[in-house]
Amino acid sequence: MTEDVPVRIRPEIAALPPYRQGKQAGADAFKLSSNENPYEPLPSVVESLRRTVGVNRYPDATAARLRTALAERYGVLPDEVHIGAGSVSILSQLMLAAAGPGDEVVYAWRSFEAYPGLVLIAGATPVEVPLTDGARHDLDAMAAAVTDRTRAVIVCSPNNPTGPIVTQAEFEAFLAKVPADLLVVLDEAYAEFVTDPDAVDGLKKLGRADHPNVVVLRTFSKAFGLAGLRVGYAIGHRRILDAARSTAVPLSVTAQSEEAALASLAAEDELLERVRTIGERRDRLADALRAQGWSIPVAQGNFLWLATGEQTMDAAAAFESVGCIVRPFAGDGIRISVGEEESLDRVLSAASVVLAGLPVDHAGRR
Structure with a gap:
């Protein structure tokens, strides 16, 4: 009991x-x-942390330097970049912004174990679509699960915890099947480890002007080795990211996190x-x-x-x-x-x- x-x-x-x-x-x-x-972390990253002082002061709430660096890297505007305390915190913000009681969020299962909780916390209903043979996303079934109550779909590539990717062709075919005003979150926390040339790449292959409803999540926790500092980012349409920023816990990205991420980009x-x-x-x-x-x-x-x-x-x-x-x-x-x-x-x-x-x-x- x-x-x-x-x-x-x-x-x-x-x-x-x-x-x-x-x-x-x-x-x-x-x-x-x-x-x-x-x-x-690399010595240069450790040195950047050593130089970062002033823990008695609040960090820049917008992480403007990191947003600018990422915007230049991916050819977008700084307002089209959002920084959070790990990509999962941004996903939480997006769920709060997009879905509420009576709404649904579709994702593959099994996938990242935080997805069901983030959807429930937003007040929405999780809709879990089983993986196919080979532990891959069944994007056809996910598209079929979208109804007029669906407010967001989450696609995880490579899929955590099973490992397979979604291909670029599969993802674009999926986007063609779902409403253009449906939020599609492409969770690419492990993108840097991918070696399959056919894999979806939300930041290099996807035409953002053609798909303004897609938000791409990345993180410095995995490939960049900054899991203990909690810093991730999203790239997408400014108005969608503004909605996420509105639901964010203020000042959750520390100055040390931003500094280490900038140093990591410099040593990429x-x-x-x-x-x-x-x-x-x-x-x-x-x-x-x-x-x-x-x-x-x-x-x-x-x-x-x-x-x-x-x-x-x-x-x-x-x-x-x-x-x-x-x-x-x-x-x-x-x-x-x-x-x-x-x-x-x-x-x-x-x-x-x-x-x-x-x-x-x-x-x-x-």
């Missing part, structure tokens, strides 16, 4: 479990549960060399798991998916027993972040043990 809430809370919020991040790792374990970059070539290393490591790990007999979706983020099904929690314990903290989704599967090179042997050792315990006809097997 759950404890009674001592004040009047919206019932759907009282029933909503808080977001839970990936489990922390002890000193002798590899933390592979939160899709973090295993590399420390060096940082993306690390990203290429992680991508190569991801592909080697996926190949090795398939060689063991696992069925692994085509991964384009910095993580891999094991469809362990009903055996998920036991499988997570097996990984933890060898010092690998992974992210279990009970009843579905395990997401394994690509971490340090030294972690790979442990991951493969535990995966082999888990696979041996799965039924012969298990969906996680090849």
Whole structure:
């Protein structure tokens, strides 16, 4: 029996479990549960933080320097860039701005675990569309799920936690099927890790003038290794982003976050060399798991998916027993972040043990 809430809370919020991040790792374990970059920030980024003083003063609420830098990079106006405390905070702002009681928001499932909560917090109804075989978005089914109550659709590419991308052709075909005044959020938190040339790219391939209803989300948390500083951004139509800005918690992006993001942009070539290393490591790990007999979706983020099904929690314990903290989704599967090179042997050792315990006809097997 759950404890009674001592004040009047919206019932759907009282029933909503808080977001839970990936489990922390002890000193002798590899933390592979939160899709973090295993590399420390570059010395130039650390130096930029050292120079940032004045924590007794509020930051620039508009993060104007970072907005300007990103606008120049992507050929847009500064007002078409919005900075938030991670891309998930901007997604929350967009949901609050676009959807409310009686409205619906469509997204694929399973996808990023924060989506259902953000929709419910806005007062809207989540509409979850199952993934296809191969753990990919079913964009045809998502388009068919759009009704006159739908206020937003979220497309996650590469899909977290399963890994596959949406192609450019698929995304543009999807846009042609949905109303032009429907907010479409393209969540590209892992875009820098993508190597598939056919993948959607909301900032380089998509004609923004043709699709003003699309807002693209990116982050400095993953590829740029600034997860602890919480800074992400959106690029889209100024009036849509103004609506998001209106719902934002003021002053949530710190001066340190903005400074580190600017320094990271300046060192992008060096940082993306690390990203290429992680991508190569991801592909080697996926190949090795398939060689063991696992069925692994085509991964384009910095993580891999094991469809362990009903055996998920036991499988997570097996990984933890060898010092690998992974992210279990009970009843579905395990997401394994690509971490340090030294972690790979442990991951493969535990995966082999888990696979041996799965039924012969298990969906996680090849």
